[in-house]
């Protein structure tokens with residue numbers, strides 16, 4: 405049996421492991437942390453359960469498709485509920501809009517805010533749906549080897565979708581600042597300013613408004629647990645608490661990894677016929693001697709990275725009011741905030757932030773009568789933080805939350821923990837502490853992303869959010885599938 409080693413047990417690594425195992429290979433996964441899930445991990449504290457990374461479960465079809473590839477259903481592993489509203493957005497004190505789970509409600513919200521806007525929205529979403537089908541059915545499973553992968557009648561006929569941006573189209577057609585922000589919000593997930601995100605990516609709006617926002621009962625940690633259970637049932641060996649320190653190459657062939665166990669620090673060697681790294685791409689390259697790296701330091705310095713994030717996990721001793729499961733606080737100027745992330749690389753004076761209150765939907769995530777809250781401020785990667793800075797932004801969030809929703813929160817906080825740039829670097833070896841990889845701008849899309857294949861070492865591959873198809877849980881799951889197809893092809897050829 406040929407042996408495949410996978411570095412990292414985030415969703416891309418676990419996905420790749422399942423697909424390789426299905427092809428009949430002997431698969432071992434080495435994960436430095438003591439748990440699987442990578443960025444989609446959970447922080448458990450005193451009866452509270454905080455999703456440390458992803459909270460928005462979008463594109464449920466991709467998850468269904470993943471489990472179906474193994475003869476399973478999502479419902480074999482976890483229960484999903486569709487959120488209604490999907491989320492709400494605060495623009496000022498007691499001034500908010502809700503984005504419902506039903507298109508008719510969304511059209512009504514738009515019409516109330518700006519008469520006539522629902523006509524544009526309907527047209528916008530029709531194209532968004534079309535783009536979604538092209539993206540999912542024809543593009544995302546391509547390995548990003550050549551530009552020809554993107555040339556097909558559907559993309560040629562819609563070339564204007566790549567020439568314009570989400571922002572330009574929305575701002576030309578919608579006057580209300582609130583509605584503009586609602587339509588620009590989904591592409592923020594792609595890690596770039598909406599003004600630099602190709603209009604093609606409006607398929608994220610289709611995902612938002614039509615496919616809906618879902619919640620996994622038990623939280624996002626259920627996903628990695630389920631993927632790990634599936635992988636194990638397929639024969640995959642998952643080794644947590646093992647830090648890979650080196651990829652050994654002999655004659656342009658990757659032959660083994662060296663790893664140390666967190667428990668005793670002992671270094672061991674594991675041999676393989678093929679190695680896939682799902683750890684952050686830049687870091688993976690440091691596991692190789694310089695001549696075998698795909699990209700130079702200069703290459704990485706020139707790339708536009710998705711933001712990092714300053715996160716707060718907050719336990720509250722009462723139920724909050726005026727909030728929905730996902731609540732965005734867009735009461736300050738996003739343009740100014742975005743400039744600090746993408747242009748000046750500085751701290752925002754008055755940041756937008758996002759709050760997730762999953763215990764509103766799911767009582768298993770907090771003790772009875774209490775609220776589990778997660779706050780996220782997107783920030784420029786590479787920023788230096790001190791405890792003082794973290795405390796300052798915590799206070800800003802609390803002040804705004806109390807003022808906007810008209811309730812006391814701070815004095816009901818039982819405890820809070822923060823997570824930021826330095827934690828992303830320490831836990832995931834993330835380049836400059838980026839939260840979710842490279843920004844999806846035109847020059848970093850598809851075949852222009854870091855390649856899945858090592859140019860010099862034929863049996864060394866990369867997967868995960870930094871390569872194709874890109875950031876987010878669904879794309880990372882797909883990335884695992886694509887790399888397994890590529891790798892299985894190589895192993896079966898020999």
Ligand SMILES: Cc1cc2nc3c(=O)[nH]c(=O)nc-3n(C[C@H](O)[C@H](O)[C@H](O)COP(=O)(O)OP(=O)(O)OC[C@H]3O[C@@H](n4cnc5c(N)ncnc54)[C@H](O)[C@@H]3O)c2cc1C
Pocket residue numbers: 411412413414415416417434435436437440441442443444456457458459460461462646647648649682683684687713715780831832833839840867868869870874875876877878880
């Ligand atoms: C704050 C935040 C919010 C997000 N929100 C959403 C959301 O709402 N919805 C959504 O769909 N996506 C969201 N994302 C993005 C999503 O979480 C990621 O795109 C996805 O989890 C990336 O998976 P991955 O497998 O590529 O990488 P990772 O999850 O980073 O997995 C890589 C693994 O490699 C391991 N590793 C690194 N170095 C080594 C080593 N030397 N040896 C062994 N193992 C190693 C790491 O510990 C890690 O477990 C969010 C991300 C963050 C950070």
